[in-house]
Amino acid sequence: MTLTAILKPEAIKVIASASSKKRLLHDVGELAQSAYGYGNSAVIEALMERENLGPTGVGHGVALPHARLGQVKDMSAAFILLEKPVNFDSVDRQPVDIVMALFAPEDAGVEHLKALALVSRTLRNRDLCKKLRANHDPATLYALLTSDQNIQAA
Numbered sequence: 001m002t003l004t005a006i007l008k009p010e011a012i013k014v015i016a017s018a019s020s021k022k023r024l025l026h027d028v029g030e031l032a033q034s035a036y037g038y039g040n041s042a043v044i045e046a047l048m049e050r051e052n053l054g055p056t057g058v059g060h061g062v063a064l065p066h067a068r069l070g071q072v073k074d075m076s077a078a079f080i081l082l083e084k085p086v087n088f089d090s091v092d093r094q095p096v097d098i099v100m101a102l103f104a105p106e107d108a109g110v111e112h113l114k115a116l117a118l119v120s121r122t123l124r125n126r127d128l129c130k131k132l133r134a135n136h137d138p139a140t141l142y143a144l145l146t147s148d149q150n151i152q153a154a
Contacts, residue, residue: 001114003122004146006102007077011035012138012145017084024086025051028065028101031078038071038103047101057090061133062123066102066116075115076103081132081141098123098132 013031018024029044046067050056057063078101085095100119104112122145123129131144 009142011078018086055089057088059092063096
């Protein structure tokens with residue numbers, strides 16, 4: 001599995017700011033709806049339920065919200081870069097400006113875990129995150145995220 005397999009170029013957006021974590025998850029839902037046709041309210045509800053289990057802010061300004069949805073047939077992802085970070089209840093208490101949301105079919109097992117591992121490894125790369133933060137063009141962000149096809153899930 002590679003990021004090009006789960007992330008469409010049109011599923012990348014730069015947003016000036018979000019007023020809250022909840023508003024950011026609404027933005028993710030809107031992006032998932034426009035890029036993949038997923039029901040906006042179903043995405044938001046599933047992401048909020050997952051956040052209630054524990055925040056998906058993994059530290060260093062990165063969040064990996066994820067959810068399983070009945071309407072999803074294949075693993076997919078959406079990426080948002082915030083120009084102004086927002087509090088996301090991250091493990092390191094730092095605000096988040098890089099968000100990669102994952103959407104999995106309800107019956108996804110190992111594929112969901114592989115996708116989470118792939119995204120986690122990709123966004124753990126501090127040099128890549130620095131480049132992402134320095135670019136606000138969605139096409140450039142897509143190229144940066146998908147350029148290293150050596151990063152693959154196990």
